[in-house]
Amino acid sequence: MRTGYEETCDAVVVGAGHAGCEAALACARLGLETVIFTVSVDSIALMPCNPNIGGTSKGHLVREVDALGGEMGKNIDRTFIQSKMLNLSKGPAVHSLRAQADKAEYSRSMRRVLENTDHLSIVQGEVTEILTEDLEDGRRVTGVKTYSGACYYAKTVILCTGTYLRARCIYGDVSNHTGPNGLQAANHLTDSLKGLGIEMLRFKTGTPARIDKRSIDFSKMEEQVGDERVVPFSFTTDPESVQIDQVSCWLTYTNEKTHEIIRENLDRSPLYSGVIEGTGPRYCPSIEDKVVKFADKSRHQVFIEPEGLFTNEMYVGGMSSSLPEDVQHAMYSSVAGLEHVKIVRNAYAIEYDCIDPRQLKATLEFKDIRGLFSGGQFNGSSGYEEAAAQGLVAGINGARYVLGKSPLLLDRSQAYIGVLIDDLVTKENREPYRMMTSRAEYRLLLRQDNADLRLTGIGYEMGLISRERYAHVLEKERLIASEIKRVERVYVGTSPKVQAFLEAHKSTLLKSGTNLGELIRRPELSYDLLEEIDEDRPSLSPEVREQVNIHLKYEGYIKRQKKQAEQFRKLEEKRIPENLDYDRVESLRIEARQKLKQYRPASIGQASRISGVSPADVSVLLVYLESRRK
Secondary structure (H helix, E strand, O other): OOOOOOOOOEEEEEEOHHHHHHHHHHHOOOOOOOOEEEOOOOOOOOOOOOOOOEEOOOOHHHHHHOOOOHHHHHHHHHHHHEEEEEOOOOHHHHHHEEEEOHHHHHHHHHHHHOOOOEEEEEOOOOEEEEEEEEEEEEEEEEEEOOOOOOOEEEEEEEOOOOEOOOEEEEEOOOEEEHHHHHOEOOHHHHHHHHHOOOOOOEEEEEEEEEEEEEHOOOHHOOEEEEOOOOOOOOOOOOOHHHHHOOOOOOEEOOOOOOOOHHHHOHHOOHHHHOOOOOOOOOOOOOOOHHHOOOOOOOOOEEEEEEOOOOOOOOEEEOOOOOOHHHHHHHHOOOOOOOOOOEEEOEEEEEEEEEHHHHHHHHEEOOOOOOEEEOHHHHHHHHOOOHHHHHHHHOOOHHHHHOOOOOOOOOOOOOOHHHHHHHHHHOOOOOEEOOOHHOOOOOOOOHHHHHHHHHHHHHHHHHOOOOHHHHHHHHHHHHHHHHHHHHHHOOOOOOOOHHHHHHHHHHOOOOOOOOOHHHHHHOOOOOOOOHHHHHHOOOOOOOOHHHHHHHHHOOOOHHHHHHHHHHHHHHHOOOOOOOOOOHHHHHOOOHHHHHHHHHOOOOOOOHHOOOOOOOOHHHHHHHHHHHHHHO
């Protein structure tokens, strides 16, 4: 017997993973009466795979989410157990923060935030149908229906279903139709989406085993400790509050025996037997894939990471697998330090339904269904951070759609989030999309350290950043500019003190006077080091000092990228009418015409990045739009 319950609200968010949490919080904080659905209230902000936030390029996304008014950065600052800044031996463009989370506390902390946010209600239940209505000029979303038959009518719906749609967990011959961690799968929504004409894909991801800490011999492993001075993710977190006692992670390696066990059992792997249909992520391969594709390597790194402070479960990073249970035991116990390992949870692969994201606008709204937005792994991406970034943008734009305001559009020169979304909606993704610094053309401008300077103003304009926080960022900008100006004017002579300082730091002695700015530009010197000979230096925060140092050291490169970004933005500003009839644009090649009809790019810049649209096609389009304008 199905219920006849009905409820009306402003926004419905389907799914309470990392994307759903950000989407729901954005809608509620912008004043919309919001309902978020989850298959289990206990799985809010669940980390079904690696128990960490951040990492190379992903740390950039978390910082950007924070600068726009999202929650992920604050939540990991409350719940981390180890933190490290990665890539410090390289330039600042690729520095990335990564924090190990207390997995259970991360979920509980985010749940507390949701439960105590005004205008936000949590409902445990499975959404099975998207409700729409036909209008003269298209289709519009009107709400959702649940498995029990309850209808929730809304002005916008945001889909953040993660890896739950028709999910199937697999290892060896075992195949369970469940979501991650044995949670209930969502088995009915896919049919509703297909009925609306939405094209679906089948992707795969996986996770390694969890093992009992008591069965590990850490003496055979290399200890990995956190940073002595922890840098918080959120720009609002007091740095002193995150200086805590940290736990250790551990590094070990596979060996030839491990690889031999895997090779001998490849015929039993569902990856190679054809049992698994979905496409997996290239940049996060299973251990089976590593052994096959990198046959010349005699070993692979294995990171042993704690899942929390109050559990003995340890995550075996680098050894995700879908091999049978007996093979997993043999494989893991062949690794140094794991000879007597006890497996708590087997490794498994998970298949799930997601969409082809080329059906979305850059706002993450479906092109053919007004008011229906989506974010996260449902959009064919991988990773908690990519999910949170999309969820935030989908939530903001869902709210602005309801409020009748212009959408948030971040381009590739503004944010990694802009790169992420643009890649998803303009490029064919044959596998789960993962963010990487190499994908960003302007990565020296899009550093994680300046995310607040780049995006807090936009967050303030969107309504998610307070006036006080925005004023703080404006003051930070003023202090940076003022200090750069000052050091460029401070004269440094050839006094014995200065020469002794330079000699001590193995820097060329001065033959004549110069300014502090020129000395900071020397590779072996820095703004902080020069404090010794900078007698009138003002007292500034570490964040301001860092920006002064980076600006002066990389000034030439930054200016060059800014010029490139300005040229890029000129093409982005050349908008293409949504209803443009490409059949009327003469001289377009057939492939370009087909692709432009399929993607319906919003700008010339976006059109130029579509595979199959050549520079000549872009020139034809520019000429046509100019003639149309005249």
